[in-house]
Amino acid sequence: MNYQSNAQGKGPGITEHRRIRRRSYLIGLFYAVILTLASFWASSTDLIYAPGVPILLAVLAIAQMGVHLVFFLHISSAPDQTNNFLALAFGIFIVGLVVFGSMMIMANLNHAMMPMDQLMQMQR
Amino acid sequence: MNVMTETAAAAKTIPLSMRGPAPVQAVVGYGFWLFLLSDIIIFSALFAAYAVLSGETDGGPSGAALFDKTHVFYETACLLASSVTCGFATLAVQQRSMLTAFPWMTATLVLGAVFLCLERAEFAHMLATGNGPARSAFLSAFFTLVGAHGLHVAVGLFWLVIMVLQIATLGLRPMVRRRFFCFSLFWHALDIVWIGVFTIVYLGAR
Numbered sequence: 001m002n003y004q005s006n007a008q009g010k011g012p013g014i015t016e017h018r019r020i021r022r023r024s025y026l027i028g029l030f031y032a033v034i035l036t037l038a039s040f041w042a043s044s045t046d047l048i049y050a051p052g053v054p055i056l057l058a059v060l061a062i063a064q065m066g067v068h069l070v071f072f073l074h075i076s077s078a079p080d081q082t083n084n085f086l087a088l089a090f091g092i093f094i095v096g097l098v099v100f101g102s103m104m105i106m107a108n109l110n111h112a113m114m115p116m117d118q119l120m121q122m123q124r
Numbered sequence: 125m126n127v128m129t130e131t132a133a134a135a136k137t138i139p140l141s142m143r144g145p146a147p148v149q150a151v152v153g154y155g156f157w158l159f160l161l162s163d164i165i166i167f168s169a170l171f172a173a174y175a176v177l178s179g180e181t182d183g184g185p186s187g188a189a190l191f192d193k194t195h196v197f198y199e200t201a202c203l204l205a206s207s208v209t210c211g212f213a214t215l216a217v218q219q220r221s222m223l224t225a226f227p228w229m230t231a232t233l234v235l236g237a238v239f240l241c242l243e244r245a246e247f248a249h250m251l252a253t254g255n256g257p258a259r260s261a262f263l264s265a266f267f268t269l270v271g272a273h274g275l276h277v278a279v280g281l282f283w284l285v286i287m288v289l290q291i292a293t294l295g296l297r298p299m300v301r302r303r304f305f306c307f308s309l310f311w312h313a314l315d316i317v318w319i320g321v322f323t324i325v326y327l328g329a330r
Contacts, residue, residue: 011153025211043327061323091161095168102172
């Protein structure tokens, strides 16, 4: 059973050693709590240079997503998880294309659009 | 012992195409992982819409004026705690221990329900003060994104209730364990989406 599942790869979230898994949830909880508290603190403090706050929030959020993937979903780059890892990489690629592509195109269109009052005058 | 090491060695030399069908657990887990990734891509489209429209308030209130960070903090705490209790329930199910599985499943159910109640109260307050989805493009995008996540949580809770009933009636047979395992993946993925929601929507509100 064991060697068979190793030979054919694993689904996400499967590990054999239950003691390691229990510990992994607790470690994950510890990191997630720290990162969550840090992002709530960062959003309401005056100690950080204000234009830098969104970047810090993004870094903290990406770190926490990583913590959840590794410690809760048990995704790793181990050889028997190649399929899961490749699918995840492709998913992240598409998410990046959709989000940043939309933002870039819409910002560009906003920039290129004629101001609304001039547009209204042309239609008359 | 000897057989084990021999098969393990054979597994390395036999090409993947000649090893026969993969175990059901691996196939189900991988298929559900693909579904979760496609679900996250749907969310990414809603996030993109929100990012584009978050400034278009049409003279109405902006995010910073509407959102209460303590409220969001309680929601986040509920969802994170329920993610961990769900993990412990998964461990109990894998050890075929119903006695430990049911308390953890109940805890997950209660925490998820508290999250939904908090979100419902927030939406009800916004609707009562005239800031519904029809107020501005920003609020349309907000209700679509956060509402879609809340809908997923509601579906997850419904699924969890069904899993409790199935474990009680069918027992922890392999089919039921696989279903519960898929539920736990779904629940963890929802928590990952929520990280994006509370960072971009609530903490990033201008």
